[in-house]
Amino acid sequence: MTVGAQGNWGFVxxxxxxxxxxxxxxxxxxxxxxxxxxxxxxxxxLTPAVMGFDALxxxxxxxxxxxxxxxxxxxxxxxxxxxxxxxLLAVVALGLFRWLFDGRRGLHLVxxxxxxxxxxxxxxxxLLQRVLDPxxxxxxxxxxxxxxxxxxxxxxxxxxxxxxxxxVFAVRLAPTLDVLALGREPAVNLxxxxxxxxxxxxxxxxxxVSVSTALVGPVLFFGLLVSNLAYLALGTDRHxxxxxxxxxxxxxxxxxxxxxxxxVLGYDAxxxxxxxxxGGIVFILLLLRGTRT
Amino acid sequence: MANCGSGVAPAxxxxxxxxxxxxxLGLLALSAASVLIGVGDMSLAALAxxxxxxxxxxxxxxxxxxxxxxxxxxxxxxGVCAALMQMLFRNRFVEPTTAGxxxxxxxxxxxxxxxxxxxxxxxxxxxxxxxxxAGTVLFLQIVNRIAFRGAVIVPLVGLMLGGVIxxxxxxxxxxxxxxxxxxxxxxxDFSGVLRGRYEFLWLNVALxxxxxxxxxxxxxxxxGDAFARNLGLDYRRIVALGVxxxxxxxxxxxxxxxxxxxxxxxxxxxxxxxxxxxxxxxLPWIAxxxxxxxxxxxxxxxxxxxxxxxxxxxxxxxxGSVVFLYLLLGRRFHLG
Numbered sequence: 109m110t111v112g113a114q115g116n117w118g119f120v121x122x123x124x125x126x127x128x129x130x131x132x133x134x135x136x137x138x139x140x141x142x143x144x145x146x147x148x149x150x151x152x153x154l155t156p157a158v159m160g161f162d163a164l165x166x167x168x169x170x171x172x173x174x175x176x177x178x179x180x181x182x183x184x185x186x187x188x189x190x191x192x193x194x195x196l197l198a199v200v201a202l203g204l205f206r207w208l209f210d211g212r213r214g215l216h217l218v219x220x221x222x223x224x225x226x227x228x229x230x231x232x233x234x235l236l237q238r239v240l241d242p243x244x245x246x247x248x249x250x251x252x253x254x255x256x257x258x259x260x261x262x263x264x265x266x267x268x269x270x271x272x273x274x275x276v277f278a279v280r281l282a283p284t285l286d287v288l289a290l291g292r293e294p295a296v297n298l299x300x301x302x303x304x305x306x307x308x309x310x311x312x313x314x315x316x317v318s319v320s321t322a323l324v325g326p327v328l329f330f331g332l333l334v335s336n337l338a339y340l341a342l343g344t345d346r347h348x349x350x351x352x353x354x355x356x357x358x359x360x361x362x363x364x365x366x367x368x369x370x371x372v373l374g375y376d377a378x379x380x381x382x383x384x385x386x387g388g389i390v391f392i393l394l395l396l397r398g399t400r401t
Numbered sequence: 402m403a404n405c406g407s408g409v410a411p412a413x414x415x416x417x418x419x420x421x422x423x424x425x426l427g428l429l430a431l432s433a434a435s436v437l438i439g440v441g442d443m444s445l446a447a448l449a450x451x452x453x454x455x456x457x458x459x460x461x462x463x464x465x466x467x468x469x470x471x472x473x474x475x476x477x478x479x480g481v482c483a484a485l486m487q488m489l490f491r492n493r494f495v496e497p498t499t500a501g502x503x504x505x506x507x508x509x510x511x512x513x514x515x516x517x518x519x520x521x522x523x524x525x526x527x528x529x530x531x532x533x534x535a536g537t538v539l540f541l542q543i544v545n546r547i548a549f550r551g552a553v554i555v556p557l558v559g560l561m562l563g564g565v566i567x568x569x570x571x572x573x574x575x576x577x578x579x580x581x582x583x584x585x586x587x588x589x590d591f592s593g594v595l596r597g598r599y600e601f602l603w604l605n606v607a608l609x610x611x612x613x614x615x616x617x618x619x620x621x622x623x624x625g626d627a628f629a630r631n632l633g634l635d636y637r638r639i640v641a642l643g644v645x646x647x648x649x650x651x652x653x654x655x656x657x658x659x660x661x662x663x664x665x666x667x668x669x670x671x672x673x674x675x676x677x678x679x680x681x682x683x684l685p686w687i688a689x690x691x692x693x694x695x696x697x698x699x700x701x702x703x704x705x706x707x708x709x710x711x712x713x714x715x716x717x718x719x720x721g722s723v724v725f726l727y728l729l730l731g732r733r734f735h736l737g
Binding site: 214216217219220221223224225227228231232234235238239329381382384385388389391392395396 | 494543546547553554556557558560561562564565567568569571572575662663705706711712715716718719722723725726729730
């Protein structure tokens with residue numbers, strides 16, 4: 109398995125270094141943001157994507173182009189624009205998070221509301237995109253999904269920097285996160301400033317989500333798949349181990365899936381579809397198992 | 402005879418009829434507006450004979466009227482389908498697009514298109530309906546396996562199942578270069594509806610009529626399996642009838658113009674909140690409001706960016722998810 113993956117990696121690496129870099133970045137971002145989010149919500153069937161954060165980011169981007177016009181949006185340095193959009197996402201996500209997770213609502217209600225919220229965001233951005241001028245729409249399309257094949261030179265180094273910083277930050281925070289995972293009351297008892305931690309984590313998650321969405325677009329179930337695989341493989345909840353493991357599994361899955369698709373099936377853009385398929389089934393199984401007990 | 406045993410005084414009944422009549426008039430007005438909106442010049446004066454080329458009557462007969470009728474019929478059947486499914490699943494949040502039925506129907510349509518391109522439309526619809534039945538039955542099985550059936554988990558599983566089926570469909574379509582047709586099916590859009598392309602929707606009217614005739618049984622089925630059996634009802638047969646009606650209507654809607662997420666769910670819930678759970682009484686209202694809502698959304702979609710238009714599925718999807726969120730998070734329902 110490892111040897112096979114290694115061989116494939118070599119193949120990919122020699123041909124498309126940029127693509128591999130994109131895969132690694134996105135896999136890491138999705139994995140870390142998902143594990144953090146699951147710790148934050150004390151639940152393993154949630155991911156930022158299931159709660160509609162990806163779709164929210166796309167909506168924000170669309171709204172920015174809609175408000176400023178394509179020229180206006182393109183005139184801003186992409187890095188600044190990206191920072192602004194990520195910040196906006198963090199603010200909105202924080203408000204949403206506080207409102208949804210106030211403890212009065214059941215978990216399933218929150219998940220369903222998140223899903224519908226995601227559908228709403230997709231609908232909204234779709235609506236805005238339809239109203240846009242076709243030329244502006246083309247620009248927006250280019251901004252929405254950089255895709256692996258089209259290496260976005262402006263964004264890749266920035267994204268790499270952000271993700272490495274977030275990763276180091278998360279791993280250094282691991283002991284605190286372990287305590288946080290116990291739940292709100294125990295964490296407060298053990299001397300953690302819960303509100304402050306939640307705010308910090310939501311911001312980190314928002315930034316990671318914007319990076320991965322900007323690079324590949326929304327992938328709904330991928331995080332769910334890799335985080336649960338990591339928990340399963342390690343048999344521990346300690347973030348020191350789960351965070352890097354989830355990231356590694358994510359990168360391996362993406363690279364392997366991509367190579368299988370390219371070399372065996374001969375198609376390359378359908379990776380997200382395969383992930384969606386497998387992830388949806390995992391999600392249903394998790395739900396069924398969760399409700400049994 | 403008219404009121405025996407019901408204890409309802411004649412005045413409210415007459416009042417209800419009057420209200421329904423008024424609402425019907427409103428729907429007619431909306432339909433008229435829908436017929437008159439469009440890019441092609443079709444003022445009343447042109448219709449009356451002022452048009453030199455005589456295009457207006459053709460436009461009216463071939464495009465405008467079919468489109469409006471298609472919207473009416475599709476909206477009506479989406480509402481009715483949702484009401485039936487909510488009774489069968491005993492859950493307020495179930496409808497074809499939250500139970501995998503619509504996704505299964507489009508998968509069926511895709512398979513029929515791939516395997517037998519020369520098949521007549523009615524054959525493709527039959528395949529789509531079969532898939533829709535299979536998808537709904539699969540969903541029923543999954544739901545029955547959930548030990549604790551919270552009000553919210555049922556649609557959650559349904560949406561996920563829909564996502565999985567959708568991924569399969571997308572993959573097939575991607576491999577066969579049919580993504581564009583797929584997008585046209587799944588997103589409700591009536592701009593391509595012309596004479597000759599909507600007639601199958603009359604079937605939905607017939608199906609809605611069947612649902613109305615058998616409404617009492619569904620109301621009883623909505624009280625639960627055991628209760629229905631106690632009253633001497635063949636529960637399995639009712640479920641089979643309901644699933645067949647829903648699958649057929651969903652398949653025809655999708656084959657004609659796509660479907661609209663959450664539309665039926667909203668209409669059935671709002672009417673249910675106002676009028677209670679007796680399907681015999683609420684079904685006409687549900688049908689009427691479904692049609693009116695879809696028509697209104699289509700008119701909005703056509704006006705926002707005149708002379709271009711936005712598919713009704715997008716407009717109604719946004720409106721629908723907002724109201725759905727409101728229903729979910731508001732305090733009107735007590736959730737399990």
